[in-house]
Amino acid sequence: xxxxRYHVAFGPVVDGDVVPDDPEILMQQGEFLNYDILIGVNQGxxxxxxxxxxxxxxxxxASYFDFTVSNFVDNLYGYPEGKDILRETIKFMYTDxxxxxxxxMRRKTLLALFTDHQWVAPAVATxxxxxxxxxxxxxxxxxxxxxxxxxxxWADAAHGDEIPYVFGVPxxxxxxxxxxxxxxxxxxxxxxxxxxxTNFAKTGWVGGxxxxxxxxxxxxxxxxxxxxxxxxWTMGWxxxxxxxxxxxx
Numbered sequence: 001x002x003x004x005r006y007h008v009a010f011g012p013v014v015d016g017d018v019v020p021d022d023p024e025i026l027m028q029q030g031e032f033l034n035y036d037i038l039i040g041v042n043q044g045x046x047x048x049x050x051x052x053x054x055x056x057x058x059x060x061x062a063s064y065f066d067f068t069v070s071n072f073v074d075n076l077y078g079y080p081e082g083k084d085i086l087r088e089t090i091k092f093m094y095t096d097x098x099x100x101x102x103x104x105m106r107r108k109t110l111l112a113l114f115t116d117h118q119w120v121a122p123a124v125a126t127x128x129x130x131x132x133x134x135x136x137x138x139x140x141x142x143x144x145x146x147x148x149x150x151x152x153x154w155a156d157a158a159h160g161d162e163i164p165y166v167f168g169v170p171x172x173x174x175x176x177x178x179x180x181x182x183x184x185x186x187x188x189x190x191x192x193x194x195x196x197x198t199n200f201a202k203t204g205w206v207g208g209x210x211x212x213x214x215x216x217x218x219x220x221x222x223x224x225x226x227x228x229x230x231x232x233w234t235m236g237w238x239x240x241x242x243x244x245x246x247x248x249x
Contacts, residue, residue: 005075006049006118027129034133036204038197040140041123044156046114050107059103065110066091072113104154111156119159138206144189146170146180165190166197 012019026032053060060068073087094109096102123139131137145151145161164170164178170186180186196206 042157045119047158049114059107
């Protein structure tokens with residue numbers, strides 16, 4: 001059974017018992033166990049939706065961009081009313097008007113569209129709903145991916161690219177599941193990520209204990225913190241080589 005494109009294969013079903021109502025409604029009503037949460041996204045989560053243009057050095061054409069946006073709208077929105085306006089709005093918002101004839105930029109903005117809709121918007125909405133009930137919420141963006149021959153240079157950190165760093169794979173070396181050319185920087189990043197994840201699991205706070213046990217410090221990897229600007233959010237942070245610190249609270 002193949003799910004419709006842009007839909008998950010087996011999502012939760014509102015059965016009135018285990019899931020008594022739409023999850024968003026339940027969260028708006030506070031009907032959930034509000035634990036402290038660590039939630040985030042990767043920079044290019046939607047890479048799988050543009051993978052048919054991975055090998056193209058020139059990016060994508062304007063006609064391909066228009067077709068993909070139309071297909072995206074048709075698959076996700078069942079009501080004909082307003083579809084044309086929605087299509088044109090998406091095309092306008094996801095066009096770099098300073099570089100509109102650049103096929104590589106077109107591909108990049110299309111990737112941003114899929115990333116925003118499928119991952120970023122739901123993650124941000126979930127974080128905001130949790131924050132409204134006063135539990136600490138940590139939100140991160142992951143920017144790095146390991147070097148592999150199967151990944152083009154233009155691709156950002158895709159869905160799942162943080163996993164080897166969370167589980168320390170760079171310290172072991174390439175595996176069948178992660179056939180990457182791990183560098184010393186990858187090892188350092190993995191140590192930093194594991195420190196933050198385990199700190200949160202043990203104490204509920206991601207900071208502190210930044211010595212990576214491999215000579216001190218973070219090996220050039222900086223966790224850029226910022227004030228989220230959302231009431232109830234505890235901290236936002238970015239993960240990447242040379243990401244500058246920008247405050248926090």
